[in-house]
Amino acid sequence: MTERLDATEDALTLIGELAEKHGDLMFYQAGGCCEGTQPQCFEKGGYFPRMNDAMIGLINGYEFWIDRDLFEYWQFAHFTLDVVDGFGPGGFSLETPLGKTFKVHYRLFSETELADLSSVKRSI
Structure with missing residues (x-):
């Protein structure tokens, strides 16, 4: 199964520090103007995905959500945080x-990766 999401060692280190301080986390990447599609990290439950937003994977067990419109644009791309x-x-x-x-x-994604791509979870 081809995963849609990965993280660098630097990101994983910082996520560990943030989790130690704040507890369970979540990520959300919006498609709007103000945040410039910047991925943001919140305490779990600190942000509520909109209807039909896409959860593309987990990083250290923490959900990574992206805006529904942004997902339509980037659904054929691998994300590395x-x-x-x-x-x-x-x-x-x-x-x-x-x-x-x-x-x-x-x-x-390559053609081979696309043939075995992991599914996404949608918010309701």
């Missing part, structure tokens, strides 16, 4: 006070 130094556009994400921001690297 990374982290960089700097202040993201939203400022609401848990890593912001640490001077970090999450970032996603995209690549298109």
Whole structure:
């Protein structure tokens, strides 16, 4: 099964630090203007996905949701969550006070990967 989501070691390290401080987490990547499609990290339940948003996978057991319209655009791409130094556009994400921001690297799936692609969970 081809997974839709992965994370760099740097992202996994930061996620561990955030989980230690805040408990269970969740990620949401919106498709709007203000957050600039920046992935954001919240305490679990700190953000409610909209109807038909897509949960594309788990990172360390934490759900990664993306906006329904953004998913339609990026459904044929693999997401790799990374982290960089700097202040993201939203400022609401848990890593912001640490001077970090999450970032996603995209690549298109190969034909072989597309034939064995994992399904997504939709919010209701």
